[in-house]
Amino acid sequence: MALLTHLLACAFGMGSWVAINGLWVELPLLVTVLPEQWYLPSYITIIIQMANVGPLFVTLMNRFRPGLLKEVAVIYVIVSVGVLACLLLAFLWNHTSLIAGTSHSIPFLILTFFLALVDCTSSVTFLPFMMQLQPQYTSTFFIGEGLSGLIPSLIALGQGSGISSCTNVSYEVNITTGNETTESTILKLETTYLPPNFSTLIFFLLMTAMMLTCLLAFFFLTQQPKVWELSQQHLFPSNIVLNSFDQILDEGADSQLSRGCSWPKDPKGPGDILPQKVSYSLTQLTLIYLLVGWVSALTNGVLPSVQSYSCLPYGHTTYHLAATLSSMANPLACIVAMFLPSRSLTLMVILTVAGTGFGAYNMAIAVMSPCPLLQQSQWGDAIIVLSWVLFTGTLSYMKVMAGVILRSRSRSALVWYGVLEQLGSLLGALLMFPLVNVYGFFKSADYCSLQCPA
Known part of the structure; x- marks a missing residue:
């Protein structure tokens, strides 16, 4: 059972x-x-x-x-x-x-x-x-x-x-010279999508x-x-605890879970002695929340809006791999964080800086579309796919770290985590939508018919 x-x-x-x-x-x-x-x-x-x-x-x-x-x-x-x-x-x-x-x-x-x-x-x-x-x-x-x-x-x-290949397509055209019109056949590279x-x-x-x-x-x-x-249950090792339920009871009827229930507020025996919480200063908590907002803006608003522009110049196969492998990196990072949790603020900042660097590279490639760096090289394909995977993986792990830290404090801390996450995501989406759809800041093109300098 x-x-x-x-x-x-x-x-x-x-x-x-x-x-x-x-x-x-x-x-x-x-x-x-x-x-x-x-x-x-x-x-x-x-x-x-x-x-x-x-x-x-x-x-x-x-x-x-x-x-x-x-x-x-x-x-x-x-x-x-x-x-x-x-x-x-x-x-x-x-x-x-x-x-x-x-x-x-x-x-x-x-x-x-x-x-x-x-x-x-x-x-x-x-x-x-x-x-x-x-x-x-x-x-x-x-x-x-x-x-x-x-x-x-x-x-x-x-x-x-979305996997495609470039094929030569022939067209019949009429060429007029003076009073004489002749038919001619021209070849043009076009994208053919494989079923x-x-x-x-x-x-x-x-x-x-x-x-x-x-x-x-x-x-x-x-x-x-x-x-x-x-009242408390270990979800992670290293004495990280979930304190939501005592907080729900203290805050009144914020959730229907507390209706008609008897929630113990104090430990009832030696086996229920609670681990000591790790305290963080107001400055440290402010830093955590700012990092959560920044990372959420990048992962949920800014970079997803331009993924097609950063990957499609390298071909649809590259876009396919970047989209699927980066989506796999998110849950894998969360699963790793469940078994290897960390509450180091230094590591959190390092991961944020590293993830932001990968995101900056992805954004730079999107801005250069349709003629980015290393376009005709397999190194370009590999680097952009790897950059998207590392961008998603590092920042996903960082967000789990922030959740682990705030979960050990109180329910209200997790509520503010959610608020900053959604606020960052919203601001990122609102920033990128007009740049992409109104002002046409990013350029698209057919991969097979690009005329880019060597």
């Missing part, structure tokens, strides 16, 4: 961000079909930020009308919406509509908003529900969250989405199946016995 519950918790966590992660790794194929083309990543970035209205609504309701929203009902609703949105996306993703004479993939963008709404809202509903179960299942839930990025990446690698191993329809149906698995896992988890005495 315990093994089955672990599998259910993992499957439940897997549904938290699987839909949006699936969209990101499918982008190399989507940009070749949808009319937004290279602009598509910036559209998705701003849509995800708009979808934060979901967790904002849930948070405000829990704050000002505690107990009105039933947690289990909310999760049933959002996961069901995710299943339906994924299913509709499988059949409607390439439908377009004319707006002001320009073709746009309206069904895709609308369904993307609902998927983002589901995933963003899961951040404030899934974990509180898991806290009602036996404490050992919470770590399994986090592993499932990591798999929500890893599994779509592996599926996209198997699909081979994926399976279609986008199948990919989104697989995402639908994963969301449906999450829904079924949640149903069976609701049948498990609840545990209400979870």
Whole structure:
């Protein structure tokens, strides 16, 4: 029974961000079909930020009308919406509509908003529900969250989405000289997209199946016995503890978890002696929050908007590898952090500087598009893919470190972590959207027909 519950918790966590992660790794194929083309990543970035209205609504309701929203009902609703949105996306993703004479993939963008709404809202509903179960299942839930990025990446690698080659295409043209017109044949290099191993329809149906698995896992988890005495539980080694529940009780009815429950405030015996918290000064905490805001702006707003511009000049195969491998780096970094946690502020700053350096290189390449450095060299392909992987991996590990530090303090510290994370993401998206879509600061071009200096 315990093994089955672990599998259910993992499957439940897997549904938290699987839909949006699936969209990101499918982008190399989507940009070749949808009319937004290279602009598509910036559209998705701003849509995800708009979808934060979901967790904002849930948070405000829990704050000002505690107990009105039933947690289990909310999760049933959002996961069901995710299943339906994924299913509709499988059949409607390439439908377009004319707006002001320009073709746009309206069904895709609308369904993307609902998927983002589901995933963003899961951040404030899934974990509180898991806290009602036996404490050992919470770590399994986090592993499932990591798999929500890893599994779509592996599926996209198997699909081979967006891979292309350059082929000579012949055209018949009429050449007029004086009064004489002759026909001539010219050859032109054009991009030919290789068919994926399976279609986008199948990919989104697989995402639908994963969301449906999450829904079924949640149903069976609701049948498990609840545990209400979870004042503190070790989720990481090195005496890092979760203090949320005592804080919830102290702060009143901020969450429906505390209704009708008896929460112990003090340890009840020698085995429950609490480890001493590590104290941080106001300056150190301010530094942590600033780093969280900065890193979130880079990873969730600024760099995702220009990934196509930094990778596509090297070819669609490079873009495919960069998108999928960098998406895999995120959950792998989180899993590593679970087993090798660190609370060193020095290491946090070093990782932030290193990740910012990789991000600066990616941005510089995007600015140079469509003729970046080492374009005709395999070294250029390898460096840009590696840069994206290291950018995502280092900054993902840094954010986990910040969460570990703040988790050992109080619930309010984690709340401010979430606020700074969303604020940074929003500012990054708002900064990049006009640069990409309004002012045309970044240039796109067909890889096979580029006229770049040697």
